[in-house]
Every structure is written in C-alpha cells, then in structure tokens.
Amino acid sequence: MRVLAVEDDPRIASDLSAALGAAGFRVEICTDGEEAWFLGDTEDYGLIVLDLGLPGLDGLTVLKRWRANGREMPVLVLTARGTWNERVEGIDAGADDYLPKPFRMEELVARARALVRRSAGQASAVQSAGDLTLDTNRMTVSLRGVPVDTTALEYRLLAYLMLNRSRVVPQTELLEHLYGDDDAREANALEAVVARLRRKLGAGAIQTRRGFGYFLDAGDGDR
Amino acid sequence: MRVLAVEDDPRIASDLSAALGAAGFRVEICTDGEEAWFLGDTEDYGLIVLDLGLPGLDGLTVLKRWRANGREMPVLVLTARGTWNERVEGIDAGADDYLPKPFRMEELVARARALVRRSAGQASAVQSAGDLTLDTNRMTVSLRGVPVDTTALEYRLLAYLMLNRSRVVPQTELLEHLYGDDDAREANALEAVVARLRRKLGAGAIQTRRGFGYFLDAGDGDR
DNA sequence: CCGCGCTTGTCAGCGCGCTGTCAGACGGGG
DNA sequence: CCCCGTCTGACAGCGCGCTGACAAGCGCGG
Numbered sequence: 001m002r003v004l005a006v007e008d009d010p011r012i013a014s015d016l017s018a019a020l021g022a023a024g025f026r027v028e029i030c031t032d033g034e035e036a037w038f039l040g041d042t043e044d045y046g047l048i049v050l051d052l053g054l055p056g057l058d059g060l061t062v063l064k065r066w067r068a069n070g071r072e073m074p075v076l077v078l079t080a081r082g083t084w085n086e087r088v089e090g091i092d093a094g095a096d097d098y099l100p101k102p103f104r105m106e107e108l109v110a111r112a113r114a115l116v117r118r119s120a121g122q123a124s125a126v127q128s129a130g131d132l133t134l135d136t137n138r139m140t141v142s143l144r145g146v147p148v149d150t151t152a153l154e155y156r157l158l159a160y161l162m163l164n165r166s167r168v169v170p171q172t173e174l175l176e177h178l179y180g181d182d183d184a185r186e187a188n189a190l191e192a193v194v195a196r197l198r199r200k201l202g203a204g205a206i207q208t209r210r211g212f213g214y215f216l217d218a219g220d221g222d223r
Numbered sequence: 224m225r226v227l228a229v230e231d232d233p234r235i236a237s238d239l240s241a242a243l244g245a246a247g248f249r250v251e252i253c254t255d256g257e258e259a260w261f262l263g264d265t266e267d268y269g270l271i272v273l274d275l276g277l278p279g280l281d282g283l284t285v286l287k288r289w290r291a292n293g294r295e296m297p298v299l300v301l302t303a304r305g306t307w308n309e310r311v312e313g314i315d316a317g318a319d320d321y322l323p324k325p326f327r328m329e330e331l332v333a334r335a336r337a338l339v340r341r342s343a344g345q346a347s348a349v350q351s352a353g354d355l356t357l358d359t360n361r362m363t364v365s366l367r368g369v370p371v372d373t374t375a376l377e378y379r380l381l382a383y384l385m386l387n388r389s390r391v392v393p394q395t396e397l398l399e400h401l402y403g404d405d406d407a408r409e410a411n412a413l414e415a416v417v418a419r420l421r422r423k424l425g426a427g428a429i430q431t432r433r434g435f436g437y438f439l440d441a442g443d444g445d446r
Numbered sequence: 447c448c449g450c451g452c453t454t455g456t457c458a459g460c461g462c463g464c465t466g467t468c469a470g471a472c473g474g475g476g
Numbered sequence: 477c478c479c480c481g482t483c484t485g486a487c488a489g490c491g492c493g494c495t496g497a498c499a500a501g502c503g504c505g506g
Contacts, residue, residue: 022399106400110386137390139435151464152434188482189466195484196465210474210481374453412455414493419454421494433464433492 001046001116002026006036006062007078008054016049019105020112033057040066045073047116049108050095052079063095074115076108129165129216132205134158143201153178154197157190161206161216170213224269224339225249229259229285230301231277239272242328243335256280263289268296270339272331273318275302290317297338301326352388352439355428357381366424376401377420380413384429384439393436 003025007013013029020027025047030036033056040048040062052059063075077095097111126135133142139155141148150158160177161169171187178193179185194206194214207217226248230236236252243250248270253259256279263271263285275282286298300318320334356365362378364371373381383400384392394410401416402408417429417437430440 023396106383113387138438139391139432152432153465155435185466188468191482192466192484195482198483208482376454408455411457411493415455415495418494418496431493 002028002044003047003049003112004028004030004036004039004043004045005049006030006033006054006059007049007051008032009051012051015105016108019109020049023109023113025112031055033059033062037062037065040071040073041069047112048073048075049112050075050077052077076112076115078103078108127162129162129218130205132158132162132201132216134162141201143205148200150197150200153193154200157193158197161214165216165218168209168213168215172213174213225251225267226270226272226335227251227253227259227262227266227268228272229253229256229277229282230272230274231255232274235274238328239331242332243272246332246336248335254278256282256285260285260288263294263296264292270335271296271298272335273298273300275300286317299331299335299338301331352385353428355381355385355424355439357385364424366428371423373420373423376416377423380416381420384437388439391432391436391438395436397436 001024003020005013005016005020005027007016007029008031010031013031017027017029028039028045030039031054033054035056036050036054036059037057039045050059050063054062059077059079063077066073066075074096076097076099078099078101080101096115099108099111126133128134131144133145134140135142136159141150141155141158156178157174160174171190175185175187175190178190198206204217207215209215224247226243228236228239228243228250230239230252231254233254236254240250240252251262251268253262256277258279259273259277259282260280262268273282273286277285282300282302286300289296289298297319298317299320299322301322301324319338322331322334354367356368357363358365359382364373364378364381379401380397383397394413398408398410398413401413421429427440429437431437
C-alpha cells in the first residue's frame with residue numbers, strides 16, 4: 001500500500017517514514033504543497049498523511065483541490081495548531097481524520113490503519129472459493145461456515161492457493177513460496193502438507209493437476 | 224441537557240449563558256466554589272464548565288472532590304493562567320478538556336458539544352472484547368467488571384491488542400510497538416509479558432495463533 | 447543519597463504438536 | 477502390464493511458545 005506523507009519538518013518526516021514503513025506501508029515523502037497537490041492528483045495512494053503548515057501551497061488548499069477533482073483517497077491531517085476551528089475546517093475540506101501535534105507515532109499508525117481499513121470498505125478481508133472461506137485478518141479458515149483448525153504452514157499454503165485461485169499453481173512455485181528458495185525441501189514435504197489439509201477439508205477442496213501442480217476447486221456448480 | 228457554568232466574573236458568566244443557551248443547553252450559573260461543589264455533587268448535569276479562579280473554594284479542589292465522590296460528568300476547565308503545569312494539574316484532577324483564557328465563545332461551544340458527544344458515546348474511551356474492558360482515559364483494565372491491576376507495559380500490550388482486536392497481531396509488530404525497532408528485545412520478552420497478563424486475566428483472554436501472533440478473544444458478539 | 451520494592455528482560459528447561467522424511471500403496475497413462 | 481508421479485500413514489526431531497527463577501533497572505520514599 002502506497003502512502004504519501006506531506007510534511008516539511010525533516011525530523012517528523014523521517015519519523016513518519018520510519019513508523020509507517022515499519023507498519024508495512026510503502027512511504028513516499030513530499031515537503032512541498034505544490035508537489036503534494038500534483039502527486040496526490042496524479043498518483044494513486046492508499047492513504048495520504050497531510051501536514052497543514054506547508055511551504056508553497058497551504059495544506060487545506062491542497063486538500064480542497066484534491067476533493068474538487070474527485071480524488072477520494074483517505075487523508076489524515078496533522079496540524080500543530082490544534083484549535084477547534086482548524087479541525088472543523090480540515091474536516092470540512094474533506095479530511096478523514098485529524099491528529100493534533102504533538103502525537104505519538106503509535107497513534108498515528110493506528111489511525112492510519114483504521115483509515116485504510118475503513119476506506120477498503122472493510123473489504124471483508126475474507127476470500128472464498130467453493131465451500132472454503134478464508135479470513136486473512138483472523139487468519140482462520142472455515143468450511144461451509146464451520147471453523148477449521150489449521151497450522152501456520154497449512155494456512156499459508158491455502159492462502160496462496162486462494163490468492164491464485166484462477167490458475168494451477170506449480171509445485172515448484174508453492175515450494176518456493178512456503179520455504180524460500182534458500183532452504184529447499186523435497187517435493188514430498190509439500191505433498192504431506194496437502195494431504196493433511198485434505199484430511200481436514202475433504203478430498204475435493206484441493207485438486208491436483210498431475211505433472212503441473214495444485215489448484216482450488218472453484219466450486220461454482222458441479223461439473 | 225443541563226449545563227452548570229461556574230464562573231465568578233459576571234461579564235464572562237453572562238456571555239457563557241448566552242452562548243451555551245443559544246447552542247441549546249439549559250444553562251445554570253454559579254459564582255462560588257462551595258456552591259459549585261454542592262451543586263455538582265447533588266444535581267445531574269450533562270456538562271460542567273469550570274473556571275479555576277474562584278472565591279470560596281478553588282476550582283481544582285472542587286473538581287477533585289467531585290471525582291473523589293465518583294461524579295463522572297464531563298468537565299471543561301477554563302483558566303486565565305494558561306501554563307502547562309496548570310493544564311497537567313487540571314487533567315490530573317479529572318478535567319475532560321481545557322480552555323485557556325482568553326477564548327472565543329464559538330470555540331467553547333464547539334468543545335462543549337464535543338465533550339457531550341464523547342461522554343454520550345463514551346466509545347472513544349472504553350473498549351471491550353469478550354470479558355475484557357479497557358478504559359483508555361483512566362488507563363484501567365477490568366475483567367467482567369472487576370478491576371485488574373496492570374503494569375504500564377502490560378497495559379500497552381493489551382491496548383494495542385484491543386485496538387486491533389479484529390485481526391491477529393504478529394509478534395514482530397507487537398515487539399515493534401512496545402519497544403520500537405531501535406532497541407530490539409528477544410521475542411521471549413514479549414512472551415513473558417503475555418504470560419504475566421494471562422496469570423491476571425485468565426488463560427483464555429489472549430489467544431495464540433502459533434506461527435503468527437496473538438489476538439484477543441472476541442468472546443461472543445462484540446461491536 | 448541510600449535503600450527498598452516493583453517492574454521487566456533474560457535464561458534455561460520443558461512439553462506439545464508441527465513438520466519433514468521415509469517407505470509403501472495407489473492409480474493414471476502409455 | 478510397467479512406470480512414474482502422487483498419496484498416505486507412521487514416526488522422530490525439533491522448533492515454538494510457555495513458565496518459573498533470577499537479577500538488573502528504575503522510580504520512589506525516607
């Protein structure tokens with residue numbers, strides 16, 4: 001997920017970059033209002049952290065222009081001047097959340113996460129194929145609504161198949177994904193994992209294409 | 224909604240009455256500390272606006288006495304002496320918000336509205352999952368309504384899990400949140416904290432997802 | 447400034463269960 | 477019928493997470 005952090009104070013910018021980066025975001029820093037407006041208008045960010053006090057173009061103006069142009073990405077506004085008026089102005093201009101300085105980085109990250117989650121339309125983080133349902137937030141698997149206990153490795157295998165459910169995933173690719181190419185395992189290790197999963201999920205869930213690899217049964221209708 | 228305005232300066236008191244009244248509050252004025260304490264302790268207000276400089280009884284003392292008696296209505300503190308120390312004192316004494324004089328009436332009304340809204344929702348202050356309840360204002364934890372003593376570190380861990388209660392929080396993320404990436408601790412430090420928390424909260428509160436991380440037991444139906 | 451107690455990181459040990467390996471069975475394709 | 481890829485049950489090793497003990501750190505009060 002790409003994040004644009006608009007902040008002219010280099011120390012705060014560096015902290016932002018570190019904290020958001022550690023939280024798994026791909027952070028881009030921008031210190032100028034003009035540039036921020038251009039980037040936000042042309043690039044595609046999952047979130048923008050916007051300081052109001054900026055050289056070049058005022059943060060509120062930038063935000064208003066984005067919204068006027070129909071840009072709908074979530075924007076988290078930072079400001080040193082934590083007056084109520086500014087808060088109202090910021091929210092009126094289209095900010096999705098507001099954080100007065102000084103703040104703790106943990107809080108910013110938490111709010112950033114919340115914003116992203118919300119903007120994803122709480123994109124359910126739930127995927128399904130056939131009778132299988134996989135909740136990537138809770139890291140749980142259910143079969144026809146019944147929760148199924150899975151180990152870490154089994155879950156990762158299932159998640160990868162689910163991610164690529166439209167195609168047959170070669171054994172070699174699965175091996176590489178599960179273990180990394182550094183420490184290689186025999187193909188049989190993978191087969192063992194598949195076998196254990198099949199015992200839990202039923203034989204039909206994971207299908208084998210002999211000589212190629214595995215794929216999830218899409219399960220729409222019966223063939 | 225009844226509001227008590229404690230303010231000895233007649234001009235400000237009159238302005239308060241006008242502004243809050245126009246905002247839809249039923250305003251009662253009180254100019255004396257003793258009387259304020261009595262009213263706040265016996266009557267039921269949705270909000271109290273409290274000036275610190277008072278004849279009779281000091282505003283901070285009044286506030287502390289209310290809190291000591293378990294009165295939990297939101298209190299917005301006004302003070303001419305806008306020093307940081309006083310602000311800390313006020314918040315320590317149990318103030319919910321703070322406004323240094325001079326201020327514009329619009330801002331006061333806005334903050335008053337915010338306080339009322341927050342105290343009505345209270346959602347921002349208290350979160351719960353399963354049998355656990357966490358008050359982020361008072362930094363307290365309770366289990367089935369029974370208060371539980373937690374250390375600072377334990378509280379921060381719990382609060383973070385609570386904030387992310389919809390998902391499994393990876394060990395690495397928790398480590399980073401608790402300690403920062405600069406001074407790394409072993410994973411075992413985290414496990415030790417979890418163990419101590421489990422001793423206090425019962426084994427079921429914090430669940431382990433082996434190979435991934437921890438998450439709070441949502442119990443049955445939250446949110 | 448000293449001493450006390452609470453907090454907290456580290457260490458070592460331990461037990462469970464995950465997981466890779468092996469051997470043998472199975473079965474599809476030629 | 478044979479070959480080879482895949483499946484499966486058994487088994488053993490060990491890695492992960494849990495726990496109790498301990499000491500250093502730190503704040504706090506005297």
